[in-house]
Amino acid sequence: MPELPEVEVTCQGVLPHLLERTVLAVHSSGKSLRQPIPQELLRSCLCNKTICTVERRAKYILIRFTGKDVLIIHLGMTGKLGIFSQATAAARHDHLVLTLDNTMELRYNDVRRFGSVAVWPADQAEELEQVFLARQGIEPLGAAFDGKQLHQLAHNCTVPMKKFLMDSRRISGIGNIYANEILFAAGIHPVCPANSLSLEQWQEVAGCTVHILNKAIAAGGSTISDFLGASGQPGYFQLQLAVYGKKGEACPGCGEEIVKEVVGGRATFFCPECQQEVQR
Template identity: 40%
Template sequence: MPELPEVEVSRLGLVPELTGRRITGAVTRTPKLRYPLPGNLNQRLQGARLKEIRRRGKYLLFDIDKLPEDNTATLILHLGMSGSLRIVTPETPPQTHDHVDIAFGEKILRLRDPRRFGALLWHDDATPLMAHPLMAVLGVEPLEDIFNGAWLHEYLHKRSGPIKPVLMDSHLVVGIGNIYAAESLFLSGISPLRAAQRISATRCDLLADAVKQTLSAAVASGGSSVRDYVHSDGGAGCFQLQCAVYEREGQACVGCGKPVRRIRQAGRSTFYCPHCQK
């Protein structure tokens, strides 16, 4: 599933290509993804201007200036398990899983979603966007200043479960997927099995810094392409090639040389070094 780094890389690739451009049309090729697609999308978007592309957690927010009333609206996009965005030319034929096109003259923003777990929703700005049910339940952004060791320690002392599933809870903090939780815990030397409430304030400082370092490094590396994720130009991310523990079961730990172990937590594979992580 595309996580925070992949969504942010997608946003960074789209911003210089599409921000400020007029929308010349839209095409939908399926009635729904996870939810029904907005009705009359072509009529809603034609002639509008894409004002800004923002990110909240794993959602991309396309802020639209509508004509002729100069009202505003937002397209809320989630890539689901297997979604990706590409910029193509009008002559590029759609493939089987290309479900939505938004045209900007000679540039087409194309949404591909083989498993159809993504979402594209229309939000009129008559009500606050962050009050939308999908936005209101999201936790803090891990790359913002509010996410630090003190904040993390305050919230973790209420959680008795193992730290890795807690770290992946989007109601607490957004966008830390399986890869990034495993790598952050390794970098901070914390076992994924340790109870969240038993992590000291000092180690919370280490963990918050490790999360920021890991996510920032992933964005700089173009994200992780382990399944379907590609950039808007079709390129692949490479962070997965520099992982210290993720999918390295049985291989030598980069820290101590002992084998990396894999266990199951909350239905997901967890990779860690029992010697380096306590």
């Protein structure tokens, strides 16, 4: 389920249930995610440790423990985190369960197993910062994010805008749905080369990015209060989408038909009228 807003909403949703909680036990399904779940390492690093913060970086959820060990979870395409009572029956595709000291459990469920679970032991805290976190793209909701920075980032880069926005090594957190929505909002054609945009256009793209991501988080945030049991689907399920999945429907801006094409190997929706390919 995750693009940045969904991961952020998940973080905010589990946060109040995890703070100050101590992990008593770790169980995994035995099935491999992107990489095998390191059950023994999880046990030795996390059992009897207390959670002190939960934060998001890019599309990763970082659960930090006293003693500096860090559990890192990526939701892949279909990963979900939820808080359940021990009495709640396990669901199909539950792959990791952390038993907490208040009779509740944190459960990671992932149908397609494209997600990942990793632990960075305290003695590797340095590497976590310098190798892993430093490798992530810029944060769209970070203080430094603006059109000027994107303009510089796109210098000499000929890839289509759609791919540029979705490249997590450059910008973190934007997936297929929001890339479509951002380009529509900014009036940019998805195949437009990244280095062909003016500074003004990049400022527009930056502004739309922040606006759309924040709107999606706010919409998903309405589900946070009942996050127990990992009910509803936060994020884009709550957000009014303008073009994604709307092939053949009327553009909300001009009424022209939304078209679908494949760009960078993924379904791409746009309005051929509002998003002109040729730049003037």
